[in-house]
Amino acid sequence: MRLAPAQRVPQILDAALQEFSRRGFTAARMDDIAQRCGLSKGGLYAHFDSKDAIFKALLDRSLNRTDWAQMPQLAAVAGTRAVAEWTVDRLHAALLAPEVITLVRLLIPERERVPLRVDEWKKLTQQHTQQVMAVIHHNLEASGRKDTVLARHPWLVLSPIVHVLLWHTVFGEGAEPDPHYRQAHIDMLCELLA
Numbered sequence: 001m002r003l004a005p006a007q008r009v010p011q012i013l014d015a016a017l018q019e020f021s022r023r024g025f026t027a028a029r030m031d032d033i034a035q036r037c038g039l040s041k042g043g044l045y046a047h048f049d050s051k052d053a054i055f056k057a058l059l060d061r062s063l064n065r066t067d068w069a070q071m072p073q074l075a076a077v078a079g080t081r082a083v084a085e086w087t088v089d090r091l092h093a094a095l096l097a098p099e100v101i102t103l104v105r106l107l108i109p110e111r112e113r114v115p116l117r118v119d120e121w122k123k124l125t126q127q128h129t130q131q132v133m134a135v136i137h138h139n140l141e142a143s144g145r146k147d148t149v150l151a152r153h154p155w156l157v158l159s160p161i162v163h164v165l166l167w168h169t170v171f172g173e174g175a176e177p178d179p180h181y182r183q184a185h186i187d188m189l190c191e192l193l194a
Helices: 003-025 029-034 041-045 049-061 078-094 098-110 114-144 159-171 180-194
Strands: none
Touching: 003 029, 003 114, 029 041, 029 049, 041 078, 049 098, 049 114, 078 159, 078 180, 098 114, 098 159, 159 180
């Protein structure tokens, strides 16, 4: 069945993620990805010219889940707790999605075999982190909170969620490091935003 690219590409990416998970990036073959999503090899190449292109699209998809510019503005419309909850909810959705956990699991053992993929992940992650930090910094400035620990070290926003991501990567998605981690993250942000 012929599908529009908007429908077919997600199928290809899902199939590729399964193949990369099963075999590793290096051992996965375009033939296997095509077969898993019900395409001929030529059909797959009509959408992606290489495994690298598929992997980059997976990275893009996994990191482009949130429009950080939509963050509520401190003091303008939302209180500190509302901003903290919004931020933690979006970070949780973006970084603890099963796809992201799977990609992190793939990148760790493959890092020496596919350094270009790891570099792409690093660049994309840094771009998105800078975007989040810029929005938070702007939010702090707009609310008159220019000299706070969070303004000086905005990466602190990400630290708890990165800890949970690492936990899930190592121990599996069902295990939680602390059943109250989400609430603790919100409470920490409230204190840092105050």
